[in-house]
Amino acid sequence: MSKKILIVDDEAHIRMLIEQTLEDLEDEGVEFLTADNGQSALELIQSEKPNIVFLDVMMPKMNGMDVCKKVKQDLKMDDVFIILLTAKGQEIDRQKGQEVGANIYMTKPFDPEVLLNKAIQVLGLEK
Amino acid sequence: MAKLSLKNIVGRNKGFYEIISGLLDNLSTASWIEDENGNCLMGEPQIGDTCQCPIMLEETIAGWVKGSDKAQSVADLLSMLLQRESAKKKLGNEVLSLYQEINIIFNFTEALTQTIDPDIIASLTLKQAMHSIQSNSGIILLWDEEHQTLTTPAVTGEDLFNQDGLRQHLPLLMEIGLSGQSEIISDIALLKEKGIIQDSVQSLVYAAMKVKHRIMGAVILAGTAPDQFSAGQLKLLVTLALQSSAAIESALLYEKNIREVREREEAILRIHEVTKKFVPNEFIRSLGKDNITDIKLGDQVEKIVTVLFTDIRDFTSLSEKMTPDENFRFVSSFNAQLGPIIRSNNGFINQYLGDSIMAIFPDNPADAIKAAISMQKAVFELNRNRKFEGLPEIRAGIGMHTGPLIMGITGDEQRMDAATIADTVNTAARIESLTKYYRSPLLLSRETINHTIEKHDFNLRSLGNVRLKGKNKLLNIIECFDGLAAHEFALRKETLASFNEAMEHYHDRRFEKAIPLFEKILAINPGDLTGKHFLENAMTYLQEGVPDNWTGAEEMVIK
Known part of the structure; x- marks a missing residue:
């Protein structure tokens, strides 16, 4: 089964940026999925079982925290590596992110290099 | 930028895959899609001569639709999809690189807020520039317009800049580097010729550091490959340089402020050092203040103190x-000579009045007596030297009185002075002048002795009462002779009992008994001028008699 990365953000340019950052992985057969809200993200996670989810915290409908909590605590999908994304300086979210079971936490603006390296590492694609 | 492949376009989107697959199925002849390397991406490849239609991305062939001669429309559709996807990727890449720049500037700005050290800011700037822009060496120049000096707070990478060369060719530097411009230098031959940069440098870019229109310096990067720097990189360097300029400017201002504050503090401290010599600290402290600046007009304190006056005899x-x-x-x-003696005995000099000194001893009157004795000994030492040099001897009179004293700040808002206001001061001054009358070097009031716990430590003679001019109260005057030279002290001690006896007779008007005693004292100690004074008095009173109301007190007709 091919590896999948789900990018969840209500802002289109952030989705595009992450996708662009990770484009080299396409050649490794990694498939990209995107969602612009928490509700469809949750549905995609259940149906597609992505390896990594880049999950924005601040989103309409269902926010990233709630999505993460559902996935990790209710659905017990431990294999899904969740990277929470939030604006810099919202320090309080870090602890909250840990509580809801996120694997790691990244701040926006993110460093593209760091983001790509993390994905490579989680997917086990290091050369 | 990852290569845009037909495989990714076709394989990426399930909807695409189905539409194209359906189109292929509708073609009369079995058709399939191959990438540019002949790998089949969709459909079943057939053997034999078949039609093939190229799928184009710009000018290159990205793959083929093979099989049907009607496949051209499918190839055209795929070409168009590829074209669109390519445009999207290009745009995406531009956005990403802008985002990366934002990220760099964001991180850089954040790092700048962590420091107020100009050198650290310079290092951070150069580090960030070298990290973001591929280069072999970097240097930051700071130009101090005021002092006309050039500094290089940060240098990294290979040794491509000659710092001495930079300083030696300031006029050239003013045209290139410190011109206030930012550019990629196309002609670097001159810089090499002058020995400013190494021969291995092939590319050079610099961005001005400036605040408003003032040129502060420049960030310069060097590369060993030709055309190493792009316009985009220059733009990034300019942004970094400007951010850094503002930070360095505030850091320098901060340093300057700190330096000025420190200098001001030192100046104030120096003023304090000087002012405390004019207004003694003890005076200020006795007003309950820590500092002269805390003092205001009208501040005052009342205290029992001992006031001491000393004066050079026959100074005129x-x-x-x-x-x-x-x-x-x-x-x-x-x-x-006398100042340190006063201070070491817990007193302070309140005022210098020409050849006389007024000192205050706020605690124990014994301090004042000890100081007076030491002062007499100091004068004695002084005279030994003067005698040796053939100079006339100095004689000093010391008088003191103990009583309440108001110390305070008087004057007006423009001119204030430390003042002591009390009868105690006048009395002490008058007692000092009595030393001339009694021809005794050290006189105290009864009040001083009454306040002295250690009165038995001193050798004293009572000289009876005095009524000062304009005063009703009698003042009991006491002589202390501890400060006399050893032989004089011994003689006075030897005759002390006789003196006290003589004074008793004198006060009881038994002048006929007092006179022989005074004569006996003077025979032993002809230098006892006080004794001589009373002998002369007694002889006069014996001859002329005394009024009925005579108390023995001496009436002072002059001040």
Whole structure:
């Protein structure tokens, strides 16, 4: 089964940026999925079982925290590596992110290099 | 930028895959899609001569639709999809690189807020520039317009810049580097010729550091490959340089402020050092203040203190023989000797009045007596030297009185002075002048002795009462002779009992008994001028008689 990365953000340019950052992985057969809200993200996670989810915290409908909590605590999908994304300086979210079971936490603006390296590492694609 | 492949376009989107697959199925002849390397991406490849239609991305062939001669429309559709996807990727890449720049600037700005050290800011700037822009060496120049000096707070990478060369060719630097411009330098031959940069440098870019229109310096990067720097990189360097300029400017201002505050503090401290010599600290402290600046007009405190006056005897005739300059120096050296004695005995000098000193001893009157004794001994030492140099001897009179004193700040808002207001001061001054009358070097009031716990430590003689001019109250005057030279002290001690006896007879008007005793004392100690004074008095009273209301007190007709 091919590896999948789900990018969840209500802002289109952030989705595009992450996708662009990770484009080299396409050649490794990694498939990209995107969602612009928490509700469809949750549905995609259940149906597609992505390896990594880049999950924005601040989103309409269902926010990233709630999505993460559902996935990790209710659905017990431990294999899904969740990277929470939030604006810099919202320090309080870090602890909250840990509580809801996120694997790691990244701040926006993110460093593209760091983001790509993390994905490579989680997917086990290091050369 | 990852290569845009037909495989990714076709395989990426399930919807695409189905539409194209359906189109292929509708073609009359079995058709399939191959990538540019002949790998089949969709459909079943057939053997034999078949039609093939190229799928184009710009000018290159990205793959083929093979099989049907009607496949051209499918190839065209795929070409168009590829074209669109390519445009999207290009745009995406531009956005990403802008985002990366934002990220760099964001992180850089954040790092700048962590420091107020200009050198650290310079290092951070250069580090960030070298990290973001591929280069072999970097240097930051800071130009100090005011002092006309060039500094290089940060240098990294290979040794491609000659710092001495930079300093030696300032005029050239003003045209390139410190011009206030930012550019990629196309002609670097001149810089090599002048020895400013190494021969291996092939590319050079610099961005001006400036605040408003003032040029502060420049960030310069060097590369060993030709055309190493792009316009985009120059733009990034300019942004970094401007951010850094503002930070360095505020850091320098901060340093300057700190330096100025420190200098001001030092100046204030120096002023304090000087002012405390004019207004003694003890005076200020006795007003309950820590500092002279805390003092305001009208501050005052009342306290029982001992006031001491000292005065050079016959100073007028002494000073007549000296020039004003000699005079001043003489008084200064005299005061310089007595000052430390007063301070070491817990007193402070309240005022210098020409050749006389007024000192205050706020705690124990014994301090004042001890100081007076030491002062007498100091004068004795001084005289030994003067005698040796053939100069006339100095005699000083010391008088003191203990009583309440108001110390305070008087004057007006423009001119304030530390003032002591009390009868105690006047009385002490008058007692000092009595030393001339009694021809005794050290006189105290009864009040001083009454306040002295250690009164038995001193050798004293009572000289009876005095009524000062304009005063009703009688003042009991006591002589302390501990400060006399050893032989004089011994003689006075030897005759003390006789003196006390003589004084008793004297006060009881038994002058006929007092006179032989005074004569006996003077026979032993002809230098007892006080004894001589009373002998003369007694002889007069014996001859002329005394009024009925005579108390023995001496009436002072002069101040």
